Amino acid sequence: MTELSKHYEPQNVEDKWYAHWEKAGYFHSEPDDRPSYSVVIPPPNVTGVLHMGHMLNNTIQDILVRRARQEGKNACWVPGTDHASIATEAKVVKWLRDEKALTKGEIGREKFMEYAYQWTDKYGGVILQQLKKLGASCDWDRTAFTLDEDRSAHVIQAFVDLYRKGKLYRDYRMVNWDPEARTVLSNEEVIYSEEASQLYHIRYQISGSSEHLTIATTRPETILADTGIAVHPEDERYAHLKGKRAIVPLVNREVPIIFDDYVDPEFGTGALKITPAHDSNDYALGKKYDLEVISMLDEQARVTEEAGLLVGQDRFEARKNIRELLEEAEALAKVEDYVNKVGRSERTQSVVEPRLSLQWYVDMQQLAAPALEAVMSDEVDFYPKSQKNLYRHWMENIKDWCISRQLWWGHRIPAYYYKEETFVAANAEEALALAREHFGDEQIDLEDLKQEEDVLDTWFSSWLWPISVFNGFEDKKELDYYYPTSALVTGWDIIFLWVARMVMAGYEWQGERPFDKVYFTGMVRDKQGRKMSKSLGNSPDALKMIDEYGADAVRFGMLSCSPAGGDLLFDMKLVEQGRNFCNKMWNALKLLQMWEATEEKPSDTQALAEQWMQHRLNALSDRLPGMMEQFRLSEAIMQLYNFIWNDFCSWYLEMIKPEEGHQISNQTYEATRRMYAQIMVLLHPFLPFVTEEIWSHLTEGKSDCTQQRLPEVGEIDSHLLEDMEQARLMVSKVREIRNDKGISGKEPLELLLHGESHRLWEGSFRALLMRMGGLGALGYADKRPDQSVSFVSGTDTFYVPIGEFLDIGAEVEKLKKDLDYAQGFLRSVEKKLSNERFVANAPEAVVEKERVKQRDGAERVQKIQAALDALQGGESK
RNA sequence: GGGAUAUUAGCUCAGUUGGUUUAGAGCACUAGCUCGACAAGCUAGGGGUCACUGGUUCGAGUCCAGUAUGUCCCACCA
Numbered sequence: 001m002t003e004l005s006k007h008y009e010p011q012n013v014e015d016k017w018y019a020h021w022e023k024a025g026y027f028h029s030e031p032d033d034r035p036s037y038s039v040v041i042p043p044p045n046v047t048g049v050l051h052m053g054h055m056l057n058n059t060i061q062d063i064l065v066r067r068a069r070q071e072g073k074n075a076c077w078v079p080g081t082d083h084a085s086i087a088t089e090a091k092v093v094k095w096l097r098d099e100k101a102l103t104k105g106e107i108g109r110e111k112f113m114e115y116a117y118q119w120t121d122k123y124g125g126v127i128l129q130q131l132k133k134l135g136a137s138c139d140w141d142r143t144a145f146t147l148d149e150d151r152s153a154h155v156i157q158a159f160v161d162l163y164r165k166g167k168l169y170r171d172y173r174m175v176n177w178d179p180e181a182r183t184v185l186s187n188e189e190v191i192y193s194e195e196a197s198q199l200y201h202i203r204y205q206i207s208g209s210s211e212h213l214t215i216a217t218t219r220p221e222t223i224l225a226d227t228g229i230a231v232h233p234e235d236e237r238y239a240h241l242k243g244k245r246a247i248v249p250l251v252n253r254e255v256p257i258i259f260d261d262y263v264d265p266e267f268g269t270g271a272l273k274i275t276p277a278h279d280s281n282d283y284a285l286g287k288k289y290d291l292e293v294i295s296m297l298d299e300q301a302r303v304t305e306e307a308g309l310l311v312g313q314d315r316f317e318a319r320k321n322i323r324e325l326l327e328e329a330e331a332l333a334k335v336e337d338y339v340n341k342v343g344r345s346e347r348t349q350s351v352v353e354p355r356l357s358l359q360w361y362v363d364m365q366q367l368a369a370p371a372l373e374a375v376m377s378d379e380v381d382f383y384p385k386s387q388k389n390l391y392r393h394w395m396e397n398i399k400d401w402c403i404s405r406q407l408w409w410g411h412r413i414p415a416y417y418y419k420e421e422t423f424v425a426a427n428a429e430e431a432l433a434l435a436r437e438h439f440g441d442e443q444i445d446l447e448d449l450k451q452e453e454d455v456l457d458t459w460f461s462s463w464l465w466p467i468s469v470f471n472g473f474e475d476k477k478e479l480d481y482y483y484p485t486s487a488l489v490t491g492w493d494i495i496f497l498w499v500a501r502m503v504m505a506g507y508e509w510q511g512e513r514p515f516d517k518v519y520f521t522g523m524v525r526d527k528q529g530r531k532m533s534k535s536l537g538n539s540p541d542a543l544k545m546i547d548e549y550g551a552d553a554v555r556f557g558m559l560s561c562s563p564a565g566g567d568l569l570f571d572m573k574l575v576e577q578g579r580n581f582c583n584k585m586w587n588a589l590k591l592l593q594m595w596e597a598t599e600e601k602p603s604d605t606q607a608l609a610e611q612w613m614q615h616r617l618n619a620l621s622d623r624l625p626g627m628m629e630q631f632r633l634s635e636a637i638m639q640l641y642n643f644i645w646n647d648f649c650s651w652y653l654e655m656i657k658p659e660e661g662h663q664i665s666n667q668t669y670e671a672t673r674r675m676y677a678q679i680m681v682l683l684h685p686f687l688p689f690v691t692e693e694i695w696s697h698l699t700e701g702k703s704d705c706t707q708q709r710l711p712e713v714g715e716i717d718s719h720l721l722e723d724m725e726q727a728r729l730m731v732s733k734v735r736e737i738r739n740d741k742g743i744s745g746k747e748p749l750e751l752l753l754h755g756e757s758h759r760l761w762e763g764s765f766r767a768l769l770m771r772m773g774g775l776g777a778l779g780y781a782d783k784r785p786d787q788s789v790s791f792v793s794g795t796d797t798f799y800v801p802i803g804e805f806l807d808i809g810a811e812v813e814k815l816k817k818d819l820d821y822a823q824g825f826l827r828s829v830e831k832k833l834s835n836e837r838f839v840a841n842a843p844e845a846v847v848e849k850e851r852v853k854q855r856d857g858a859e860r861v862q863k864i865q866a867a868l869d870a871l872q873g874g875e876s877k
Numbered sequence: 878g879g880g881a882u883a884u885u886a887g888c889u890c891a892g893u894u895g896g897u898u899u900a901g902a903g904c905a906c907u908a909g910c911u912c913g914a915c916a917a918g919c920u921a922g923g924g925g926u927c928a929c930u931g932g933u934u935c936g937a938g939u940c941c942a943g944u945a946u947g948u949c950c951c952a953c954c955a
Contacts, residue, residue, distance in 0.1 A: 006914095006915085007915085007917070008917090199955085215955085216955065217955060218955065219955085230955095262953080262954090263954090263955085264954055264955085266954095267954060268954095268955065271955095272954095272955055273955080279953095279955080280953075281953045281954085281955075282955085284953080340954090340955085341954095386881070386882065389881060389882090389950090390881075390949090390950065390951090393880075393881085393950080393951065394950090394951085397951080397952095492949095527888090527889095560889090560890095560903075560904095561889065561890080567948080567949095568889090569888090569889065571888090571889080573888095573904065573905085574889090574903095574904080576917075577903080577917095579917065580915095580917045580918090581917090582917095583915070583918095584914090584915065584917080584918085586914085586915080587914040587915035587917095588915080589914085590914045590915075591914035591915085592914085593914090594914070626893095630893085632893095634890085634891090635891070635902095638891090638902070638903065641903080642902080642903085649914090649915085650919085650920095653914085657914095660912095660913065661913095732920090735920060735921060736920090736921055736922080738909095738920085738921085739908075739909060739910095739920065740908095740909095740921080742909075744910095744912095745912070746912080821899085824899065825899060827899095828898095829899095832896095835935060835936085837934095837935040837936095838935040838936065839935080840935075841934090841935045841936090842896070842935060842936070843896080845896090846896050846936090847896095849896080849898095850896085850897095852897085853897075853898060
């Protein structure tokens with residue numbers, strides 16, 4: 001037998017096993033007659049790298065999938081990546097600029113796409129390799145990409161289908177514009193947060209008067225595009241200005257003063273400037289009062305000719321510069337510090353600019369109805385349930401979805417324009433046919449059609465993911481088998497961006513939910529509760545952590561702090577704990593490997609211990625499914641942890657451990673290896689590598705842990721389990737006395753029961769108690785022996801003679817404390833029982849329980865009192 | 878402004894339809910241990926008025942109302 005290393009060394013183990021599993025094809029799934037258990041991965045960005053959030057949700061998915069395999073299901077976990085159009089395009093643009101000194105405009109669409117594919121081939125998909133490091137048991141043969149051929153075809157088909165159903169339209173509206181990526185964003189892609197800024201008070205002269213009116217704004221540069229002033233109709237300060245006009249400073253434009261109750265008279269000066277082109281509320285007001293719309297910012301948010309001033313400057317530069325101009329013109333009343341909400345692009349972080357433009361939208365009203373119903377009725381089951389509220393709120397107030405993006409990296413919208421008409425079809429040829437038919441003109445050519453330049457929002461492909469990864473529109477066989485998927489594991493932060501939309505797509509195209517259950521993980525935060533992010537630098541390097549501690553340790557760390565739905569505070573200590581746990585199991589293995597077996601029969605202690613361990617293990621196997629079912633994964637892993645560390649290692653192994661230099665009974669030896677292997681199977685979904693490694697040593701490489709089915713849950717003898725609890729308690733009590741008095745474990749002690757019989761005093765428990773307590777004798781006594789300490793366990797009094805180690809004063813103190821507690825307890829029970837209404841109203845079983853408590857409590861008090869009397873009486877003689 | 882959710886040991890959290898001891902776990906802490914698997918360890922120990930106030934009930938950590946504090950979501954306040 002090979003010598004095992006002092007410590008468990010994951011570095012030597014993990015890659016070996018992953019390669020083995022993959023080579024054996026254990027993670028590949030094909031439809032068959034078993035029930036399926038399918039999971040689709042939330043596709044990470046193709047250019048992403050593994051971070052804490054991925055590790056958490058992929059560990060959870062892996063546990064579910066591995067557990068499903070153990071249950072005999074045909075588990076299929078589909079991996080893949082998302083083309084992440086904005087994020088990736090931004091990276092490619094930067095790369096082209098930095099490395100090749102090229103811009104999008106210079107190279108054009110086709111060339112850009114070539115570079116983008118080049119770039120994603122080179123840097124993309126790294127994250128999938130990193131998932132293997134974590135142990136993710138994905139079916140890699142099924143790896144999908146939202147921009148690959150099959151998925152793209154599906155996206156186009158979905159678009160065409162929606163268009164034909166009349167659920168798509170184009171409209172000219174105020175949108176969220178990202179001036180850095182130069183594209184529109186959906187509402188969900190804008191993140192609002194409070195930021196420090198300034199409130200500028202600007203004086204506008206009233207036309208034909210020397211009077212001034214002061215407005216307050218956070219965006220002074222946009223006054224160049226002002227086309228109105230608004231005040232509240234009942235604001236007395238401004239009542240006299242009805243019908244007057246104001247002059248915009250610097251540009252000297254005369255604009256109307258309007259009266260609308262949209263204005264809050266309490267805020268600022270109670271007067272508001274109106275810039276219809278650059279603010280969505282102002283746009284609405286402008287429409288209402290038919291104001292002119294002057295656009296003064298281009299797609300990069302630079303000031304245009306229309307403004308007449310500061311032309312070419314960036315909006316922030318212009319803001320800085322306009323201050324001086326306003327001061328010179330004596331139009332700046334004051335500037336005060338102010339905190340307001342600023343919306344930023346989720347991907348580029350640049351401040352979102354409201355902008356008017358023509359975009360494609362999905363009409364969400366009809367799509368939302370069945371999707372809302374599905375979640376509210378738990379047909380799609382949310383964990384934790386509280387997320388249902390959030391979902392409902394959003395679905396009931398749903399806005400149409402802006403799906404066009406002014407980007408190139410993505411699915412180009414299959415809309416073709418000819419003259420004033422729009423033709424939507426899967427390809428140009430079909431569009432051409434439609435156009436010819438519409439115009440009744442066979443002379444129209446492909447070249448006459450102009451395809452939409454915009455691509456689709458990334459989420460327009462992601463929402464099809466649970467369908468498209470099973471090639472849902474080609475051949476229904478896969479889809480029929482795997483759909484609906486079993487569980488989705490994701491963060492609650494993308495409940496609108498992704499989860500809700502998948503539910504809608506599921507009902508729209510499959511008429512059925514996309515998944516049975518959704519498990520929302522929390523956000524990974526650092527110990528101070530801050531969200532982990534690159535910019536804060538508080539996110540540990542995931543791969544480095546795996547290298548250093550092992551994937552199992554990291555998985556343990558992630559899991560043991562992850563309440564469902566709640567945020568989790570990540571602490572390296574937990575990863576250390578995971579590493580220590582692996583090491584503990586490794587050392588238990590080493591102990592087993594050291595033993596030599598003989599033909600001898602097991603000792604009484606060994607036989608009893610083995611029986612107890614098996615029942616204890618059965619009880620654990622029995623508890624686990626319920627926890628798994630409810631996604632109580634951290635509870636499950638803690639139960640396994642405690643079971644292995646305490647029950648198996650600290651108690652069981654110590655019970656059966658042969659004396660130094662002795663051999664162990666073959667029967668005990670084999671049973672122990674078998675049970676330890678069973679435990680490895682239970683733990684395997686959580687910590688796949690270390691369990692596989694230990695399994696291979698226990699079974700001498702004859703099979704793989706990852707292929708094992710869950711053991712059948714055997715008989716659970718609760719009397720046996722209770723008796724052992726009693727025995728453990730007594731052993732601990734004896735050890736406590738040793739600790740307390742400084743008596744070595746080698747010094748044999750006597751444990752005497754006050755009375756004549758005790759079920760643990762005879763039979764197999766006798767030997768076990770003596771061995772575990774380091775006892776020289778186990779006997780009976782009818783009174784307190786000289787120089788002994790006593791304790792009451794249950795309703796029995798026990799004595800342990802300790803000779804000169806006895807300290808009467810300390811002993812009296814201790815017993816008095818026990819007595820106090822026992823009396824207090826008894827009083828509380830008696831109080832309850834003396835309450836007539838309790839006895840009359842509570843169920844009989846509850847009352848009976850209280851009576852038993854009272855009897856035991858009284859007996860206990862009496863025994864402790866007797867022990868105390870004996871001690872004081874005995875020594876005073 | 879509206880809503881959600883949380884508040885239990887020093888820390889992170891369980892506590893499953895109100896009733897087995899006057900609340901559990903892990904970590905941390907304290908004391909003692911080189912005992913042939915493990916100091917990444919062993920043995921034992923201390924530690925909580927369950928945020929606060931009131932209510933419902935025979936009985937409340939658990940249900941209800943309010944208060945405080947935290948977190949998050951939504952909303953057009955320049």
